[in-house]
Amino acid sequence: MVPIHIPEQKIFDGIEFPLVLGPNPKTKNTGATTKQETLKEWVQAATPEVVDALLLKHGAILFKDFQVDTPERFNNMVEEFGFDNFPYVGGAAVRRQLAPRVFTTNESPPSEKIPFHHEMAQVPSFPAKVFFQCDTPPETGGETPILPSWEVCARLEAKHPAFIRKLADGVRYVRVMPEEDDPSSAIGRGWKSTYATQDRAEVEVRLRSLNYTGEWLGDGSLRTISPVLSAVRQDVGEGRSGRKTFFNSVVAVFTGWNDSRNKGERAIQFADGSYLDPTLIAEAGSIMEELAVAFPWKRGDFVLIDNHTVMHSRRPFTGKRLVTASLAKAARVIRSAVSVEGSGEL
Secondary structure, three states: OEEOOOOOOEEEOOEEEOEEEEOOOOOOOOOOOOHHHHHHHHHHHHOOHHHHHHHHHHOEEEEOOOOOOOHHHHHHHHHHHOEEEOOOOOOOOOOOEEEOOEEEOOOOOOOOOEEEEOOOOOOOOOOOEEEEEEEEOOOEEOOOOEEEHHHHHHHHHHHOHHHHHHHHHOEEEEEEEOOOOOOOOOOOOOHHHHOOOOOHHHHHHHHHHOOOEEEEOOOOOEEEEOOOEOOOEEOOOOOOOOOEEOOOOHHHHHHHOOOOOOOHHHOEEEOOOOEOOHHHHHHHHHHHHHHOEOOOOOOOOEEEEEOOOEEEEEOOEEOOOEEEEEEEEEEOOOOOOOOOOOOOOO
């Protein structure tokens, strides 16, 4: 495998974002008969030491031209990385399961923009890593832009330190979810799907375990209020930078949680009960667009992002689009690392 360059890449703190890896045309025959098998061999040798080191350094890795072009092939490749599965329980988006560890991304109408957010930052438990794969690229648009969350935090703190302090103190997310999935809404996942049960008593037990409050509404919908969750976090842990990150779904909720049941501006509040300033949300959104890296999807390409430090979004699109996702925890398999020094090979 070799690093390759794409025009959309950016440099942050002297480091390429994202790292882009592709097949090495000079590699001698290792017995692998397909590009998928070539990648599989590298992943088996490199995970988790090499992959984790690269992910910590760059924040995101785009794997190009390995032809991982079906949900089944993507599922198998995710398994090869050796990360524990993170079930999508508690998220807001309507999704369809396509393989044991693969599901569709947010299926809201193609005209809708999905604003920047960390995956499941609005709930107490969130995945450490997120994979996105392109099965069917759209005719136009439909990128999955990514950005370094620490850059958002640094720029906002330089101009609005009080805003960052209040976000660090925490926010609550308020959401009304229908009984059944509503695919017309970007946050239309019903409470039955969200909590994987049709039993209201089980839902109430789950809410209490997560320190949520809940209220059943007359039409069968459920209104939930999250515990106070810090919206600014430090990237701590072995080998991590310690930088502050804009770890939240604040802009996504404020601007995107709008449907017949929810109004974004009232779907999020500071720990003291006050609401967020629309001008600051707009400024945060502008910074995000400035920092965004939006590469066009090609069938079979996939990206792995560090959900602790990298935010993602979705741009509107035309034509049929199928981008899939898989969520993961920390690595569960320890394998020996391999690296070819001095040749640009990985």
